[in-house]
Amino acid sequence: MPSLPATLPVHGDGAADEALQMSHRLIQVGIALSSETDLGRLLELIVAQAKELTHCDGGSIFIREGEELRFFVVSRNEDLRDLRMPLSPSSIAGYVVLTGESLNLADVYDLSPDLPYAFNRQVDQQTGYRTRSLLTVPMRDPSGQVMGALQLLNRLQPQRPTRLDPSQVAEWSQPFSALEASVAESLASQAAVAYQNVQLREELKSAHFETIFCLSLAAEYRDQDTSLHLKRMSNYSRIIAKHLGLSSREQELIFYASPMHDVGKIGIPDAILLKPGRFTPEERLIMNRHPEIGYEILSKSDSELMKKSATIALTHHEKFDGSGYPRGLKGEQIPLEGRIVALADVFDALASRRPYKEAWDLTDIFRLVQESTGTHFDPQVVAAFDRGRSEILEIYHRYQEHS
Amino acid sequence: MPSLPATLPVHGDGAADEALQMSHRLIQVGIALSSETDLGRLLELIVAQAKELTHCDGGSIFIREGEELRFFVVSRNEDLRDLRMPLSPSSIAGYVVLTGESLNLADVYDLSPDLPYAFNRQVDQQTGYRTRSLLTVPMRDPSGQVMGALQLLNRLQPQRPTRLDPSQVAEWSQPFSALEASVAESLASQAAVAYQNVQLREELKSAHFETIFCLSLAAEYRDQDTSLHLKRMSNYSRIIAKHLGLSSREQELIFYASPMHDVGKIGIPDAILLKPGRFTPEERLIMNRHPEIGYEILSKSDSELMKKSATIALTHHEKFDGSGYPRGLKGEQIPLEGRIVALADVFDALASRRPYKEAWDLTDIFRLVQESTGTHFDPQVVAAFDRGRSEILEIYHRYQEHS
Incomplete structure (x- = not known):
């Protein structure tokens, strides 16, 4: 006190x-x-x-x-x-x-x-x-x-x-x-009044999170992504943020903002988004516009959370060595939250079964993450991911798809 | 005190x-x-x-x-x-x-x-x-x-x-x-502490509303609906709820939930949603599935707000005489929030210019609303709309599209 x-x-x-x-x-x-x-x-x-x-x-x-x-x-x-x-x-x-x-x-x-x-x-x-x-x-x-x-x-x-x-x-x-x-x-x-205040605040926060979650899932309605993918990757992102030593406020913002990372897929035509086979180079270019579309949608708001989500949408496909898209940003030019979500998103995509591929073994994924350190992923983010590995695995097991 | x-x-x-x-x-x-x-x-x-x-x-x-x-x-x-x-x-x-x-x-x-x-x-x-x-x-x-x-x-x-x-x-x-x-x-x-608590709560609420707004707009990305449409119709809905004598909590829920009413359009294929001309009867059937798709998306959450938004999504195209869709509900079978948003949504659609139509005159719209009382619209809802007319017009003028 x-x-x-x-x-x-x-x-x-x-x-x-x-x-x-x-x-x-x-x-x-x-x-x-x-x-x-x-x-x-x-x-x-x-x-x-x-x-x-x-x-x-x-x-x-x-x-x-x-x-x-x-x-x-x-x-x-x-x-x-x-x-x-x-x-x-x-x-x-x-x-x-x-x-x-x-x-x-x-x-x-x-x-x-x-x-x-x-x-x-x-x-x-x-x-x-x-x-x-x-x-x-x-x-x-x-x-x-x-x-x-x-x-x-x-x-x-x-x-x-x-x-x-x-x-x-x-x-x-x-x-x-x-x-x-x-x-x-x-x-x-x-x-009594203090308890009611804390309870009311927790209700407000949880209603907010439910909204984000539900509407982000709606945005991915046409895509194969699932509610469990969003749950896992937002939790992974928070765990990495925590092990990077970010403040609890910042951890919470990243947790809330990360489910909105793929909202921009709303702007991709059915013919491309839902195409079963490989993309042609022209289709790939259109598909790769989703970070910018997401940014355009989410950056309309002044709230701190929505700004964070806009940044994540825009930068979660950038790579640490500059070979990502849409801007080819390099190293610390990529905002930290984008570097965190990049790893959380790829990790979960590899670990999940998709219509066109099986889920990878965890050992193989951890090896790939190590190999991609400094090229795809920020070494500091990978180090935090490693420090949080037991928590990551806990989430991985808690939110498994029923197969 | x-x-x-x-x-x-x-x-x-x-x-x-x-x-x-x-x-x-x-x-x-x-x-x-x-x-x-x-x-x-x-x-x-x-x-x-x-x-x-x-x-x-x-x-x-x-x-x-x-x-x-x-x-x-x-x-x-x-x-x-x-x-x-x-x-x-x-x-x-x-x-x-x-x-x-x-x-x-x-x-x-x-x-x-x-x-x-x-x-x-x-x-x-x-x-x-x-x-x-x-x-x-x-x-x-x-x-x-x-x-x-x-x-x-x-x-x-x-x-x-x-x-x-x-x-x-x-x-x-x-x-x-x-x-x-x-x-x-x-x-x-x-x-000091009471002030900070109220301020924090207002920040939480406003961040939540910004999120709803932004993501609902995202869901309408492929459609012609605009951010101003969502602003106006959520305000109209709140004004009607107020003049129906609903509690301020209920007014707020309707205000927050109504922007999500068309989220289900996410599930409508581009070929139909973006079709410039008239729909064939088959296309109309598919288009009319958007209330159910919206319900399916939004009802996944347990929060009171999302449940309300799911109900609104499902029932905002029902008509008071039972001639609406998807279920042909009649009178008080239609949840009150659905009857409120039905009027707010139609009023705003008529009052707005769309690529395929001009905006109607206000006098004509008010006449149509009167004529549709008991058929399309609930007479009580129309009465509340009339009582709130000056507030409705204030919103209408405040959030005008630049033409």
Whole structure:
């Protein structure tokens, strides 16, 4: 979290001062949550802040998804775990989500059997951990709807040892105070809006990618290229970009822009594009106009993404030694994104079966790529491709055509 | 702003209580700002909250854009005004943005001439208003960068009359307190992150629209349709949706989805699509397959937008009386979005010159639309089109082809 100065003045009264300090912290936490754009990091940040503000040992976030609760457990040294359970008032989190009431429980092993909810000891039994105090507060969105719950476990006594074994935690557990419950409620409301914002942004991005994908595929409707080709080559391009050390923004742009590389084939007449045999030299010249047609189509837009896609469309058939088309650019005259997509596209074309050829063996393709380094392909791009080979193979296997 | 309960406890100490109340309010304000998705409303909300928290008469927001300050004035009874000025330390806002220092000035007409900044009395002179106390605080984003400033004017005395004439404001103006300056600083940081979030979301949306637009145009590359046709008909469709009372979300979906209505023409062979004369009945049958081809292409995606675009592609040639194609759907069997785009598309086709026909007169088109009500077009859609006629004509004139 970026540290902002606590700007409000503080007075002498102990209890009021503590509440005021908490409020200052909450304002800063709200800003930090709002600026987080990654869902996993946001969830971790929420629990980390809740732990600091309420001195507890761990926490989970429950998100309502229809009739289910999706929950994320952030535990001491483990990665985030993403699980699901049915939404029911018989679980503590379910009860809080369905009623909108907070539950501040001193010892979950000592709950009256008359209560509508009960603590599920299963996880404790599996892990040897002992949950005692448990605070569960609703996450309300700004319209007042309960969209989930924040659950914090084992408020730790101040005089506890600095390092605690999981088995020792329960003996240092104490109930959460009313102030801590209030703080957790405020934090949960801030978390709700931050979560919704990140989710909305992810939906916008995924809708955008679906559009690119669908319309790029449309552009290749008359050609033999398949949806899986576009999926693979855009992933390959991103992997190469990553191993070249490009920023995550740049990696994402290349991932989004690369499926549009062959849009210019729209401008090639049926008689040539769909010709089964070899091209005559005149037909080849017309076919080789597709990079320029694609550039003409895509460069009409001012958006950064479309400019990148226009560049890729124009330059993905250039070769590093200057023997490519349409301009015969050489080396670093070819924009980096064009050099990346050139390799991703050729690699995938060789690895795929087409009506007129079989798929090549991977060993043969890797050998060809090596042999074409410095002639067809940029040596730096090939080196990045090699560094990313295991990820490339993962994509290769994940998106295989059914034969 | 949604009202959230102030959940933190309050104690007896006056000054600490005031600070604590302010903090509670700031937490709630932060949540409200984070959930606002419209830039104009966000700016108004920031100033409205600042006015309430600091009891001032009005405010402006300055956003740094390169070497300029873009500023938004929210005044008493007027709409938001969006202005620009060069970024320079000689203005008060410019000084705050460039140095990151807050300026809490008791009377801007009484500033030492030795100061690097001065108050510009021009606006006061034009409006007969008198600015006295002026608080200007930096808007820092979470990384600490100053991205703008929040400026509040004329902190009003509590014993002022409930209604004040602009000319009376200055006599009831008093300096802002240190607490108010702190509150404004916190609020400005919350505003900074909310502003960046809204801006980022608008960038994502506009990049998405550019992509749809560009790739839909690509799909029509072989056809005579132009970029202006797509712009007009997507705007017409949105206007009709609005006057049918559809939600703004639904209006936006239709606006984004409608440019893709003819994507299926990609699947029509050159020999038919590009034929200059009349179609034979067999050719007409093939040509009329473009809605189904479009549906096939666009329905591959799960996104709400692409599903909507697939529906539009499939049904925009159906007619209300069942005489359309491909399925001969009738009345409300045709999805509403298909009925909307049917009218928008035909209206624009008639109003445009094509290689084989002149543009029709608007009067003739409006007459034809009336005559086709209940046969080709849905009467409700035509009624909405009529209610939106002035907006339709505005778009018609704005996006004219150069002839």
